[in-house]
Amino acid sequence: MIRFDHVTKRYADGTTAVDDLSFEVNEGELVTLVGPSGCGKTTTMMMVNRLIEPTSGHIHVEGEDISGVDPVRLRRRIGYVIQQVGLFPHRTILDNTATVPALIGWKKSKARARAAELLDLVGLDPSTYGSRYPEQLSGGQRQRVGVARALAADPPVLLMDEPFGAVDPVVREQLQDEFLKMQAAVRKTVLLVTHDIEEAVRLGDRIAVYGQGRIEQYDTPGAVLGSPATPYVAEFVGADRGLKRLSVTEIEPVDLEQPSVARFEEPPARAAARMREDGVRWAVVLDEGGDLHGWVGVDEASLAGPDGRVGDLAHRMRAWVPVGAPLKQAFGVMLQHDAGWVAVLDGARFLGVLTPAKLHEALRRSVDADAQGVARDEVEFDSVADA
Numbered sequence: 001m002i003r004f005d006h007v008t009k010r011y012a013d014g015t016t017a018v019d020d021l022s023f024e025v026n027e028g029e030l031v032t033l034v035g036p037s038g039c040g041k042t043t044t045m046m047m048v049n050r051l052i053e054p055t056s057g058h059i060h061v062e063g064e065d066i067s068g069v070d071p072v073r074l075r076r077r078i079g080y081v082i083q084q085v086g087l088f089p090h091r092t093i094l095d096n097t098a099t100v101p102a103l104i105g106w107k108k109s110k111a112r113a114r115a116a117e118l119l120d121l122v123g124l125d126p127s128t129y130g131s132r133y134p135e136q137l138s139g140g141q142r143q144r145v146g147v148a149r150a151l152a153a154d155p156p157v158l159l160m161d162e163p164f165g166a167v168d169p170v171v172r173e174q175l176q177d178e179f180l181k182m183q184a185a186v187r188k189t190v191l192l193v194t195h196d197i198e199e200a201v202r203l204g205d206r207i208a209v210y211g212q213g214r215i216e217q218y219d220t221p222g223a224v225l226g227s228p229a230t231p232y233v234a235e236f237v238g239a240d241r242g243l244k245r246l247s248v249t250e251i252e253p254v255d256l257e258q259p260s261v262a263r264f265e266e267p268p269a270r271a272a273a274r275m276r277e278d279g280v281r282w283a284v285v286l287d288e289g290g291d292l293h294g295w296v297g298v299d300e301a302s303l304a305g306p307d308g309r310v311g312d313l314a315h316r317m318r319a320w321v322p323v324g325a326p327l328k329q330a331f332g333v334m335l336q337h338d339a340g341w342v343a344v345l346d347g348a349r350f351l352g353v354l355t356p357a358k359l360h361e362a363l364r365r366s367v368d369a370d371a372q373g374v375a376r377d378e379v380e381f382d383s384v385a386d387a
């Protein structure tokens with residue numbers, strides 16, 4: 001979708017900002033360009049919409065060599081979001097958002113309807129915010145308008161230069177979440193520049209880690225954090241990359257342990273006998289369909305009368321997460337509830353529990369899976385406990 005072919009940019013003063021760069025961004029993919037100040041990220045991005053011309057090499061967008069495309073026509077296909085947003089101060093939010101559709105000749109009513117739709121998409125109610133002026137919005141809200149405006153003419157490609165850089169960390173995280181949700185719906189091809197490795201990891205399907213004018217590693221967040229290609233990348237992603245990796249590694253069924261099970265309808269005494277046999281203090285309570293109804297302790301099940309059902313004794317399971325959630329979330333839930341494990345659910349269905357040992361194993365398994373280029377359940381793995 002976007003392809004760089006041996007692209008070099010040398011400025012007039014001799015600075016080589018980008019040095020023989022080749023990489024490709026697939027359709028619908030969000031690629032983050034991350035690296036220290038002055039490494040050439042913005043130059044890379046601005047060559048895509050021809051605000052900067054390469055010294056040599058070729059860039060293709062949607063299969064077309066852009067050096068032959070009229071820049072104005074090219075930019076209509078490419079939304080552009082920058083940190084300073086650049087809203088027109090004397091135009092309403094609705095008119096600001098409708099700028100590009102109006103420029104390319106849409107009827108005013110159609111352009112405004114589209115703008116209202118986009119404002120809604122970025123979480124700003126057009127009936128409240130549409131008639132306001134930029135100075136009447138918070139920084140975070142202005143940033144959202146910037147995103148809405150860039151999407152207004154429905155361009156296939158979106159370039160974003162530090163789009164969430166100007167807001168505080170809490171708002172930034174919120175904007176990132178909203179943007180990810182939106183991207184899941186609209187699936188644009190996105191190049192996003194950031195100097196923040198956390199942001200790069202959080203947003204990118206793939207990350208390009210820049211050294212001086214060059215990409216040092218181009219891979220998924222998991223792979224970059226798990227197996228940095230060079231000492232430079234390792235240094236850049238930081239010593240706490242194991243922690244960062246927790247937030248990009250999803251819980252999979254292969255990571256889970258199966259605890260003792262007590263059936264919802266069975267007599268408590270029977271469940272208690274089984275728990276004693278298994279040498280455990282508690283069991284999860286499941287119905288016939290495998291849905292989770294909480295947990296029950298061995299002592300209370302032993303003490304219950306002969307007529308009851310396990311289901312009547314079940315305690316609510318507070319420590320749980322959905323399958324596919326990041327390991328970091330599971331870890332957070334464990335700490336929050338001071339629990340030694342968390343239940344993992346697929347809807348209401350119980351899949352197993354994640355323990356700290358299994359969490360560690362999942363992390364190691366995902367590092368190996370990325371290094372070997374295979375799925376996580378294909379990794380041959382000797383756990384510490386087996387050794």
Ligand SMILES: Nc1ncnc2c1ncn2[C@@H]1O[C@H](COP(=O)(O)OP(=O)(O)OP(=O)(O)O)[C@@H](O)[C@H]1O
Pocket residue numbers: 011012013015016017035036037038039040041042043044195
């Ligand atoms: N017009 C210019 N003339 C000369 N050198 C320039 C020009 N624009 C940028 N540079 C230099 O090119 C290099 C790359 O700049 P670029 O803006 O692409 O970096 P960046 O990675 O986006 O940095 P930042 O994160 O600070 O924005 C830097 O050394 C910069 O000083």
